[in-house]
Amino acid sequence: KAGVTQTPRYLIKTRGQQVTLSCSPISGHRSVSWYQQTPGQGLQFLFEYFSETQRNKGNFPGRFSGRQFSNSRSEMNVSTLELGDSALYLCASSLAGQGSFLEQYFGPGTRLTVT
């Protein structure tokens, strides 16, 4: 079974631009969560989507948004990029959502650099 895939793997953008990251979960998984990983803040939860609905959201500004499609693929968008948005963005999928204890499976991440 193919794992979680994320595209692109690396991205360089300038301040003020916007960016869209894509995540394809493991086949059959309906929950997709997004995380931001930085050296200073560690791993922080952005949001979770389950069956095309946002179930939970972390403490990030409205510039960070996402969506999930009917095939469970998810996209994350960051508008008006700031230097502090430079990070590794990780996507994780799970069979069920936050109402379960099922583990999440992570993709390799998208490394975003904002200059």
Add this chain to the structure above:
Amino acid sequence: AQSVTQLDSHVSVSEGTPVLLRCNYSSSYSPSLFWYVQHPNKGLQLLLKYTSAATLVKGINGFEAEFKKSETSFHLTKPSAHMSDAAEYFCVVKALGNDMRFGAGTRLTVKP
């Protein structure tokens, strides 16, 4: 509320010696606990998880962890370190209905 504290930001061991990575958690409800490993420039891989079954949990690559409710701990151990174990390790706590909360990570260095 739930949180997790990894007591060591960096652990260094010699190859062939035991590994101990410490994790304490806080949760209002009975949580599930996980250990993930992250190799450089890679995503996170699940090592093991505890979900209120046996308190001693065995994972992949010879790792195991023991859930101690009285001490609110979930330390990760391995009897004999291998060079390939060098990576960042994350302890994670999850309560039902909540997102996963990650510890700050422990960087494991294995010396030859």
